[in-house]
Amino acid sequence: MKSLCIIAALLALAWPALSEAAQATAERLYVIECGARMAPDVAPWTPGVNVGKPIDFVDTCYVIKHGTGWMVWDTGLPDAIFAAPAADPSAWRRNKTLAGELDRIGIKPVDVKFLAVSHTHPDHVGNVELFPQAMLLVQQAEYDWPNQDGSPRFKPSHPVTKLQGDHDVFSDGSVMILSTPGHTPGHQSLLVRLPQTGAVLLSGDAVHLKDNWDAKRVPAINVDKEKSSASMQHMAEVMAQNNAQLWINHDKPQGETMKHPPDYYQ
Numbered sequence: 001m002k003s004l005c006i007i008a009a010l011l012a013l014a015w016p017a018l019s020e021a022a023q024a025t026a027e028r029l030y031v032i033e034c035g036a037r038m039a040p041d042v043a044p045w046t047p048g049v050n051v052g053k054p055i056d057f058v059d060t061c062y063v064i065k066h067g068t069g070w071m072v073w074d075t076g077l078p079d080a081i082f083a084a085p086a087a088d089p090s091a092w093r094r095n096k097t098l099a100g101e102l103d104r105i106g107i108k109p110v111d112v113k114f115l116a117v118s119h120t121h122p123d124h125v126g127n128v129e130l131f132p133q134a135m136l137l138v139q140q141a142e143y144d145w146p147n148q149d150g151s152p153r154f155k156p157s158h159p160v161t162k163l164q165g166d167h168d169v170f171s172d173g174s175v176m177i178l179s180t181p182g183h184t185p186g187h188q189s190l191l192v193r194l195p196q197t198g199a200v201l202l203s204g205d206a207v208h209l210k211d212n213w214d215a216k217r218v219p220a221i222n223v224d225k226e227k228s229s230a231s232m233q234h235m236a237e238v239m240a241q242n243n244a245q246l247w248i249n250h251d252k253p254q255g256e257t258m259k260h261p262p263d264y265y266q
């Protein structure tokens with residue numbers, strides 16, 4: 001009888017440990033400013049709302065440290081813009097470079113194992129070739145979507161894993177790519193689990209502004225409005241299931257509240 005009690009006590013101790021083990025986490029998440037701009041009219045992003053009003057956007061890159069390697073999510077505007085800014089005040093500018101921020105974190109581009117972009121618009125793929133050795137994780141639908149001039153979205157020589165939907169990056173559930181098409185054919189978002197911060201959903205451009213998310217407003221810039229709407233619904237479900245925060249790539253007020261390198265989220 002006594003031994004049974006001991007076994008029961010041991011099991012009770014073991015169960016929390018088992019459930020923690022099932023909920024693997026990444027170690028760190030860095031939030032990096034990868035561009036900024038003032039758009040003269042917010043209406044393309046908020047159809048029928050605030051027409052004619054200017055808006056400030058940021059552009060964000062994220063670096064994730066996992067026990068088995070580093071990952072970069074979105075690469076922002078090309079670093080070259082930092083040295084040669086455009087004369088147009090509404091054009092994207094860069095106040096710092098991604099290469100410089102990696103240096104601040106203490107890693108080199110060659111240390112990056114996995115590279116993924118939410119989609120292939122220029123403000124997200126500007127520095128993909130800073131990481132020529134990193135395994136690119138991209139939806140097949142995005143990879144196969146040609147540029148307007150017919151050229152490919154990525155250098156054909158870049159190592160790539162073409163995805164057909166959701167993907168478990170480190171095979172332990174800590175970092176999950178979610179297929180969220182609509183803004184582009186193969187748009188994706190990223191769910192990151194952290195030990196202290198908890199779960200965070202990195203939006204990509206499935207949503208650009210917190211106000212749009214709250215109003216479930218779909219911007220005019222879409223390849224498929226129905227899919228964009230369905231993806232937002234799916235993201236809301238994933239957030240509810242995982243008690244996740246939503247970090248919106250281009251939302252400046254939110255970006256200004258965030259820690260930046262050398263600080264990070266755990």
Ligand SMILES: [Zn+2]
Nearest residue numbers: 121123124205
């Ligand atoms: Zn964007």
